[in-house]
Amino acid sequence: MSTGSLQARAEGWLGNNDVRLLIALALAIGGLYALFSVVLGFQLNGTVNTLRRVAFLSAIYAMLALALNLQWGYAGLFNLGAAGFMAIGVYTMGILTAPVTASPPGFGLPLPVAIVGAILVTGIIGGLAALPAIRLRADYLAIVTVAFSEIVRLTLRAPEFANTRIAGVAFGTGGATGLSLPSNPIRVLFYTDPATTAPAPNALGAAIFSAVEPLGIEETLVIGWAYVIVLCLCLGLLYWLMIRIGKSPFGRVLKSIREDQQVTQALGKDTRLFKIKTFALGCALMGLIAIFWRLSGGYASPRMFKPIQTFYIFIALFIGGTGSPTGSIVGGALFASLLFEGPSFIRRVVAEYLQLSNAPDTLVSALAELGTLDVTPLLAYSVQDVSISALRLMLLGIVLVYLMQRHPDGLLGHRKAIASSVALSQQATREDDNE
Amino acid sequence: MSKNGHSARSDQTRNGQQEQILKVENLRKTFDGITAVADVSFHVEKGSITGLIGPNGAGKSTTFDLITGVQRPDGGAVEFNDTEITGYRSDQVANQGLVRTFQIARELSEMTVLENLMLAPQNQAGEAVWRAVLPRARAQVVEQEKELREQAWEMLELFEIEHVAHESAGNLSGGQRKLLEMARVLMTDPEMVLLDEPLAGVNPTLEEKLIDRLHTLKEQGYTFLFVEHDMDVIMNNCDTVIVMHQGSVLTEGQPDAVKNNEKVLDAYLGEEVKI
Numbered sequence: 001m002s003t004g005s006l007q008a009r010a011e012g013w014l015g016n017n018d019v020r021l022l023i024a025l026a027l028a029i030g031g032l033y034a035l036f037s038v039v040l041g042f043q044l045n046g047t048v049n050t051l052r053r054v055a056f057l058s059a060i061y062a063m064l065a066l067a068l069n070l071q072w073g074y075a076g077l078f079n080l081g082a083a084g085f086m087a088i089g090v091y092t093m094g095i096l097t098a099p100v101t102a103s104p105p106g107f108g109l110p111l112p113v114a115i116v117g118a119i120l121v122t123g124i125i126g127g128l129a130a131l132p133a134i135r136l137r138a139d140y141l142a143i144v145t146v147a148f149s150e151i152v153r154l155t156l157r158a159p160e161f162a163n164t165r166i167a168g169v170a171f172g173t174g175g176a177t178g179l180s181l182p183s184n185p186i187r188v189l190f191y192t193d194p195a196t197t198a199p200a201p202n203a204l205g206a207a208i209f210s211a212v213e214p215l216g217i218e219e220t221l222v223i224g225w226a227y228v229i230v231l232c233l234c235l236g237l238l239y240w241l242m243i244r245i246g247k248s249p250f251g252r253v254l255k256s257i258r259e260d261q262q263v264t265q266a267l268g269k270d271t272r273l274f275k276i277k278t279f280a281l282g283c284a285l286m287g288l289i290a291i292f293w294r295l296s297g298g299y300a301s302p303r304m305f306k307p308i309q310t311f312y313i314f315i316a317l318f319i320g321g322t323g324s325p326t327g328s329i330v331g332g333a334l335f336a337s338l339l340f341e342g343p344s345f346i347r348r349v350v351a352e353y354l355q356l357s358n359a360p361d362t363l364v365s366a367l368a369e370l371g372t373l374d375v376t377p378l379l380a381y382s383v384q385d386v387s388i389s390a391l392r393l394m395l396l397g398i399v400l401v402y403l404m405q406r407h408p409d410g411l412l413g414h415r416k417a418i419a420s421s422v423a424l425s426q427q428a429t430r431e432d433d434n435e
Numbered sequence: 436m437s438k439n440g441h442s443a444r445s446d447q448t449r450n451g452q453q454e455q456i457l458k459v460e461n462l463r464k465t466f467d468g469i470t471a472v473a474d475v476s477f478h479v480e481k482g483s484i485t486g487l488i489g490p491n492g493a494g495k496s497t498t499f500d501l502i503t504g505v506q507r508p509d510g511g512a513v514e515f516n517d518t519e520i521t522g523y524r525s526d527q528v529a530n531q532g533l534v535r536t537f538q539i540a541r542e543l544s545e546m547t548v549l550e551n552l553m554l555a556p557q558n559q560a561g562e563a564v565w566r567a568v569l570p571r572a573r574a575q576v577v578e579q580e581k582e583l584r585e586q587a588w589e590m591l592e593l594f595e596i597e598h599v600a601h602e603s604a605g606n607l608s609g610g611q612r613k614l615l616e617m618a619r620v621l622m623t624d625p626e627m628v629l630l631d632e633p634l635a636g637v638n639p640t641l642e643e644k645l646i647d648r649l650h651t652l653k654e655q656g657y658t659f660l661f662v663e664h665d666m667d668v669i670m671n672n673c674d675t676v677i678v679m680h681q682g683s684v685l686t687e688g689q690p691d692a693v694k695n696n697e698k699v700l701d702a703y704l705g706e707e708v709k710i
Contacts, residue, residue, distance in 0.1 A: 241568060244567060244568050244573075245564065245567060245568065248561045248564075248567030248568070248576065249553075249554075249559040249560075249561030249562045249567065249576065249580070250561060250562050250563065250564045250567045251567070252546075252550060252553060252554050253554065253562055255543070255545070255546060255550075256543050256546065256554050259543045259544065259545055259546070260541055260543060262505065262525070262541075263537070263541045263543065264554075265524065265525045265526045265529075266503065266505070266525045266526075266529060266534065266535060266537075267526075267529060267534070267554065267555050267619070267620070267623055268526050268529030268530045268534070268555075268557045268623055269526055269562075270524075270526045271526065274562075277564060281564065418547065418549075418550060419546070419550055419553075420549075420550065420553055420580060420584075421561060421567070421573070421576050421577050421580045422577055422580040422581055422584060424547075424549045424550075424553070424584055424587075424600075424601070425601075426588055426597070426600070428584070
């Protein structure tokens, strides 16, 4: 491909309104968190780290929303078991990479092999889980999948499988204590021997670390940002992939299944196969994205895969609007930055500037004080560290009710992308004929 | 128009004798003890327009459902083009070249008229997800899409609905939906089409147009079996008429013979039928 055509292609992408919207959104979120950091008096390292965390979570939730959009937005498959498939992906990878001598032991496979294995396992289990539900209506599929996801989580937590041996093969999930995962693979770029605890930087690592050291930026932060950049590239790839699928004849069949399965079948499409394939593909993607999510932390435990995780992804999808890949990214980024991370930053800002004491023990008693028109107890309760998850849930509820009332189709509204690989106008037909 | 080239269409007669494309033998279906189709047997000749009539509740739509695999029969057999298709799923039936429309037009309302048409053709390369994505394979998909687009525009012109090509199908009028549904089944390149009340809710001008298309398509070799309540339409346009009553075939034959059949008159006037 020549430089000229690459440049033309890049200009084409940047000229695209959706891409411009996404770039503007990223800048806006970045600006907001830079402001938070200034208000909270963070050093440069703290500010850059805040931005990294927000960018990381935004990218992860945007990708998860894209995967769910394939199932729910395109094909109308109501997968309430996303957390379970994410867990399968992460644990399969963890068990495949864990050294044979570790406790719990694993298979000692290299990470890339384990990731491919995890994608396959999650995809196959996703396809199998869809089998009994394939003839069912959307609500039954939801019940089957949410139950399935809980079975997965409880199985992973069960002490019986924490360190076990089946058919002579020793492996384990680590039970409730969780499972150690390989260290962040991006370290390979910066260290000569990344597996060791205090590795020596390679040429690239040494150059970058010494360049950012005077700014007070730590090595771990450089690695963290490198990981986020790779994630953003993956997000871009997934976005492109979803647009391609949406515009393909495959996507066209999915759209028609969502609308009327019987008619689609009457036109000669084997809707069962399309549904199984879509479900398997979506689940495999969820497994892979969950691996991206947990690899940076180096650790996984069953409590990370509670059903609330699935609801988070649904909320992200609803915010942006189902059926549109751009909407999924907007929803994922807004969910992660404002709803998920927002409350704790607001809490810190409030705590920094308002001196609040004597916080009530429960939300109910905090609300009861409102009767005397005194909002301080509620404010004091809200800014406590322990009440953040309650506050987050309350905020999610409010946002959901607002969305249902005002924007049932999501913030980007109902977007109709034409499901076709070519322009459909009659003029386009004639132009082709004249070629 | 033919893409898959169901060649049988062109040789509708063999040795001067009409070929039977659809054979239905002793079809039965009950729902919770209520018999919808008691014992239905009939044959449809290739290249014909055959009418299926009968009072409400005679079992016409259920018969359609049983033939096209929307429901499984409790007994009996369906043979299409000498292949037994009893118990086939509806997509398998459609892939044999036998497609149907529904009594109430079921357009895919959130998709545009063109998308509705582009969906229908069978054996689309881009229906395999990897071909839809990988660059080299996608080139083949794009080529096929261009061909389908051309077919779709031809079909729109045939049914004179090209002015609503980019409209969401949900915005069409009742009559336009009927036209779209017929255009859509024809896009599957079928040999035979079952039309369930294609003229219900269609204004007289449009009705004439639709019937006109039916005859044009018949000339091209398509076979039609259609349910209709308007006796004039049936009597003036069908080669053969099959009359159903209370889940069974009452009689079948040329329109004139059927029209004067006493049992048919009784059935329509609500008299007790003595068979």
